Amino acid sequence: MSDTATAPSTGPKTLAEKVWNDHLVVKGEDGSPDLIYIDLHLVHEVTSPQAFDGLRQAGRPVRRPDLTIATEDHNTPTLAIDRPIVDLTSRTQIETLRTNCEEFGIRLHPLGDIEQGIVHVVGPQLGLTMPGITVVCGDSHTSTHGAFGAMGIGIGTSEVEHVLATQTLPLAPFKTMAITVEGELRPGVTAKDIILAVIAKIGTGGGQGYVLEYRGSAIRALSMDGRMTICNMSIEAGARAGMVAPDQTTYDYLKGRAHAPEGADWDAAVAYWDTLATDDDAVFDAEVYLDASELEPFVTWGTNPGQGISLSESVPSPDSYSDPNDRQAAERALEYMDLAAGTPMKDIKVDAVFMGSCTNSRIEDLRAFASIVKGQKKADHVRVMVVPGSARVRLEAEAEGLDKVFEEFGAEWRFAGCSMCLGMNPDQLAPGERCASTSNRNFEGRQGKGGRTHLVSPLVAAATAIRGTLSSPWDLAVSTGSTTEGVNA
Amino acid sequence: MDKITTITGVAVPFRRSNVDTDQIIPAVFLKRVTKTGYEDALFHSWRQDPDFILNRPEYQGATVLFAGQDFGIGSSREHAVWALRDFGITAVIAPRFGDIFRGNSGKQGLLVGTVDEELVEKFWELIEAEPGRAATVDLVARTVSVADFTVPFDIDDYTRWRLLEGLDDIGLTLRDEARITQFEAARETWRPRTLPVR
Ligand code: SF4
Numbered sequence: 001m002s003d004t005a006t007a008p009s010t011g012p013k014t015l016a017e018k019v020w021n022d023h024l025v026v027k028g029e030d031g032s033p034d035l036i037y038i039d040l041h042l043v044h045e046v047t048s049p050q051a052f053d054g055l056r057q058a059g060r061p062v063r064r065p066d067l068t069i070a071t072e073d074h075n076t077p078t079l080a081i082d083r084p085i086v087d088l089t090s091r092t093q094i095e096t097l098r099t100n101c102e103e104f105g106i107r108l109h110p111l112g113d114i115e116q117g118i119v120h121v122v123g124p125q126l127g128l129t130m131p132g133i134t135v136v137c138g139d140s141h142t143s144t145h146g147a148f149g150a151m152g153i154g155i156g157t158s159e160v161e162h163v164l165a166t167q168t169l170p171l172a173p174f175k176t177m178a179i180t181v182e183g184e185l186r187p188g189v190t191a192k193d194i195i196l197a198v199i200a201k202i203g204t205g206g207g208q209g210y211v212l213e214y215r216g217s218a219i220r221a222l223s224m225d226g227r228m229t230i231c232n233m234s235i236e237a238g239a240r241a242g243m244v245a246p247d248q249t250t251y252d253y254l255k256g257r258a259h260a261p262e263g264a265d266w267d268a269a270v271a272y273w274d275t276l277a278t279d280d281d282a283v284f285d286a287e288v289y290l291d292a293s294e295l296e297p298f299v300t301w302g303t304n305p306g307q308g309i310s311l312s313e314s315v316p317s318p319d320s321y322s323d324p325n326d327r328q329a330a331e332r333a334l335e336y337m338d339l340a341a342g343t344p345m346k347d348i349k350v351d352a353v354f355m356g357s358c359t360n361s362r363i364e365d366l367r368a369f370a371s372i373v374k375g376q377k378k379a380d381h382v383r384v385m386v387v388p389g390s391a392r393v394r395l396e397a398e399a400e401g402l403d404k405v406f407e408e409f410g411a412e413w414r415f416a417g418c419s420m421c422l423g424m425n426p427d428q429l430a431p432g433e434r435c436a437s438t439s440n441r442n443f444e445g446r447q448g449k450g451g452r453t454h455l456v457s458p459l460v461a462a463a464t465a466i467r468g469t470l471s472s473p474w475d476l477a478v479s480t481g482s483t484t485e486g487v488n489a
Numbered sequence: 490m491d492k493i494t495t496i497t498g499v500a501v502p503f504r505r506s507n508v509d510t511d512q513i514i515p516a517v518f519l520k521r522v523t524k525t526g527y528e529d530a531l532f533h534s535w536r537q538d539p540d541f542i543l544n545r546p547e548y549q550g551a552t553v554l555f556a557g558q559d560f561g562i563g564s565s566r567e568h569a570v571w572a573l574r575d576f577g578i579t580a581v582i583a584p585r586f587g588d589i590f591r592g593n594s595g596k597q598g599l600l601v602g603t604v605d606e607e608l609v610e611k612f613w614e615l616i617e618a619e620p621g622r623a624a625t626v627d628l629v630a631r632t633v634s635v636a637d638f639t640v641p642f643d644i645d646d647y648t649r650w651r652l653l654e655g656l657d658d659i660g661l662t663l664r665d666e667a668r669i670t671q672f673e674a675a676r677e678t679w680r681p682r683t684l685p686v687r
Binding site: 039053054058060065066089096107128133158162165168170258266 | 672
């Protein structure tokens with residue numbers, strides 16, 4: 001992109017530009033990319049094997065094992081985790097990661113370890129993800145880490161090798177987009193609904209070439225878990241990254257975590273972090289506004305995350321799209337999803353509910369889900385899976401008795417991993433099955449061949465599990481008298 | 490990546506055009522976890538035929554492939570380059586190449602040079618007249634020869650420079666290593682470290 005806006009070293013700057021400039025090793029000239037230093041490299045089993053093999057072949061070491069950390073998540077089973085992985089390709093990938101980490105001196109949290117889990121849950125939980133750093137991972141949802149005011153960028157396998165070897169990455173400059181969400185969310189409406197509404201508004205390509213900055217009172221009011229949910233799905237709008245400026249909420253979350261700075265380092269860090277917020281007179285290349293108080297629980301009806309509407313609405317008609325591409329996409333989506341235009345979203349019956357993934361598998365997500373299902377029974381025909389994002393989240397939930405809540409409700413309480421977010425491990429939908437899922441992608445076949453996905457928040461997932469049809473917590477308040485006060489997860 | 494100045498080795502008259510990357514390496518081999526060891530996958534279906542040119546005894550040790558028009562079209566898989574390289578092919582000469590394949594080759598140390606169609610034809614005849622004879626590709630002089638027949642080939646300056654210097658993307662970045670080290674020296678102590686484990 002020629003009209004890029006990476007800031008000059010002086011003058012007002014945005015959060016993203018500040019972080020970028022502070023990592024500039026070599027400024028690119030004549031349109032060549034900038035060489036950016038990488039503070040933290042997260043590794044998992046799927047996108048790393050060829051990168052390690054490339055190093056081996058070239059006789060190169062990992063430059064900074066002390067800035068690199070690995071875990072196992074995509075291929076791992078979420079039941080019987082002490083037994084050998086049945087699928088041979090999966091088992092090979094896991095075993096390859098283990099030998100590679102051993103050979104190159106990289107810290108690994110394997111299946112069964114207390115810090116094992118989805119890579120984007122593990123980094124923040126260890127206090128490794130912090131404001132003002134650059135984080136990369138061979139995974140598109142690295143944008144999650146932007147919730148801390150970090151620049152989190154998803155990369156491919158050749159780039160993984162590049163970072164392992166050099167701790168830097170040649171990156172083209174970006175443009176900046178402000179996504180301002182003002183006002184107060186109504187009870188029962190959450191961070192997930194905000195981001196689904198944002199993507200429905202700007203489209204799955206709307207963020208292309210941009211780093212998004214989420215701002216405004218509704219974002220400031222969110223917890224870190226909520227901010228991570230939002231930044232996680234920046235990639236679903238096509239963005240390079242998504243960020244939220246650090247504030248007291250960020251610091252309170254970080255303080256005392258295993259790898260958070262301590263003592264004088266903490267003070268120096270906070271002093272620096274306080275300078276990161278976008279300058280008042282900085283200019284964004286694009287701006288988008290959303291009124292939080294108008295938002296309702298949201299749900300997708302189609303096969304890309306931009307095809308979403310409020311739960312109170314009906315399946316849109318392809319004819320309502322003026323753009324022929326959108327119309328065609330809608331037609332195809334309705335066919336795959338086996339939905340008829342005009343059907344109220346709330347009449348749609350589901351076969352499964354998946355509560356998990358790097359979008360919504362942190363402790364607050366589980367608490368939100370539990371707050372709705374506590375003392376209830378799931379609908380008979382619905383299979384409900386609750387999958388914590390990490391082994392630690394699982395333990396934390398059990399310490400609070402959430403596992404009992406889930407089990408009494410009739411849900412399966414699993415071990416940590418990506419699980420049904422993608423059809424790479426045993427947790428998959430059968431062809432034709434319909435699922436309300438707290439994950440981030442509703443692509444065809446994403447949760448298993450022929451499976452149909454509706455993206456929802458943990459609260460909507462919970463209400464849906466109770467009623468058996470897509471439902472919001474508001475529907476329950478009517479039918480069961482339960483309230484959703486204070487569950488703005 | 491090793492520096493390349495000249496390549497000399499068994500020449501192969503590869504009389505096929507539109508060789509796509511699915512022919513070079515079928516998708517089933519993309520499941521592997523390594524970046525090397527793809528020699529068995531190269532031209533996998535064609536190699537089931539005992540008469541396939543690379544199976545013939547006179548072309549064992551194949552090094553320089555003289556191929557027809559549009560070699561390496563199709564998918565972006567880097568594996569196609571790895572498979573050729575692992576098999577021992579270090580140069581491919583053809584009238585035209587798939588774009589992505591050509592780009593990938595330059596990054597992985599496979600020399601890819603273009604020569605007019607009728608000259609490729611002439612090379613085919615020369616090699617077939619005496620199978621097993623060597624070809625020499627001189628990257629410095631930008632020429633390719635079999636016996637005393639020598640012609641210039643085309644390669645873009647940037648790729649040629651990378652191959653001569655033995656620079657892959659990582660190698661290119663490491664030319665700035667002093668600046669990386671300097672950057673690291675100034676890196677604040679509060680920034681994350683995964684080791685030691687705490
Ligand atoms: S949970 Fe899903 S989106 Fe997140 S890292 Fe795993 S597979 Fe990717």
